[in-house]
Amino acid sequence: MTVRIAVLDDYQRVAPAMADWAGELPAGTSVDHFGRHIADEGELVAALAPFEVVVAMRERTPFPRSVLAKLPRLRLLVTTGMVNASIDLASARELGVTVCGTRSRPSGTAELTWALILGLVRDVAGNEARLRAGQWQTAVAQDLYGETLGVVGLGRLGGRVAAIGAAFGMDVVAWSPRLTAEAAAEHGARLVDKAELFATAKVATIHLVLGDRSRGLVGAAELGAMREDAYLVNTSRFGIIDADALRAALTGTPRPAGVALDVFDTEPLPEDHWLRSAPRTLLSPHMGFVTAENYRVFYGDAVADIAAFLADPSRPLRPLA
Incomplete structure (x- = not known):
């Protein structure tokens, strides 16, 4: 069974080069990178419907209950960083969606x-x-x-x-x-x-x-x-x-x-x-965290989070919910 992974809001289209997606993830996974921000909630839900795993870049794309509840296939949501006010963690827990974070450079x-x-x-x-x-x-x-x-x-x-x-x-x-x-x-x-x-x-x-x-x-x-x-x-x-x-x-x-x-x-x-x-x-266009070094930490940890979850969903790395 193929596990589909969506990487959101890759504005600069650099995420594929910032981590070893193919080498670190198990066989049978596919990764789709979204370079365009999807602001409309209905369009977002439609775009993410086929995916079991989503990687969100900071708080660029909100995940309220109204979105999470319409994504029954979603099992893991990874946010870059360890705090994301745009994700409804309580609803994620209730709906059975694991949320994990990553490290970051200050x-x-x-x-x-x-x-x-x-x-x-x-x-x-x-x-x-x-x-x-x-x-x-x-x-x-x-x-x-x-x-x-x-x-x-x-x-x-x-x-x-x-x-x-x-x-x-x-x-x-x-x-x-x-x-x-x-x-x-x-x-x-x-x-x-x-x-x-x-x-x-x-x-x-x-x-x-x-x-x-x-x-x-x-x-x-x-x-x-x-x-x-x-x-x-x-x-x-x-x-x-x-x-x-x-x-x-x-x-x-x-x-x-x-x-x-x-x-x-x-x-x-x-x-x-x-x-x-x-x-x-x-x-400036929210560039504080947007450095190559920080992106390597973000995406490297995101890949590690996904690999750990797929190996054993009961032992997620850096869980937030």
Whole structure:
């Protein structure tokens, strides 16, 4: 019996080369790679109906109960990474679908965070556009040395970002709901409350997991408290920022001076989305985790998850549900 495997959202069409699919999987398996995102739920269900195994790239394709319940052949759902808020784990358990995760590298998102910070502060994209248009040195940039970096969420990603801020000579402050002064100090940061962080930081950068308590955590009060020369960076999840408050701040107030986003409420970002034309923004297409090294970990572990499950469904690797 042939086991059919679907690999979703391979936008760059690189998944086949990132792991040894043929060598590691048993005979009798076939792998189909989907390079086009399928947003329509009905189309998604129809496309996945023949497959026993699905590999999802992060949270690009949601798997709510309404999808899982219509895929009776599905036995294993592998998500890259160990957290995926777009999969209804409770429904997967109830419907008998095993969900497994993979390891990941934290370095890519931290590095992109600093690319966005420097891109904002030095207006790299704006200066390049003006240079190509025949202009030269039309603005004066700002320094980061001696300024305050505010890190919202000081976990493994936020901690890396904080360390780089310290290397730039910045005063690093941090806040999250359960952060302690001792834990902040371990990362070379100083614990402050949320209000102080947003009022004093030259750069505020978000590194929290999206959940009920963090959804809309950065709203009108936080944005309105920021300095007029301050910048906000979000490489975590868009929902942590209140969308209406952000739109109002960017179109109706002078603060913050700039906002960099690698995450959005709808992905891929629709062509008519308001953020595509929003002022004072630097946008990247959710590239924090998209590195060759991380993809090799993602897809290599996905293949190992599948091989283990097919060998013995009762002993899955890295099970989430």
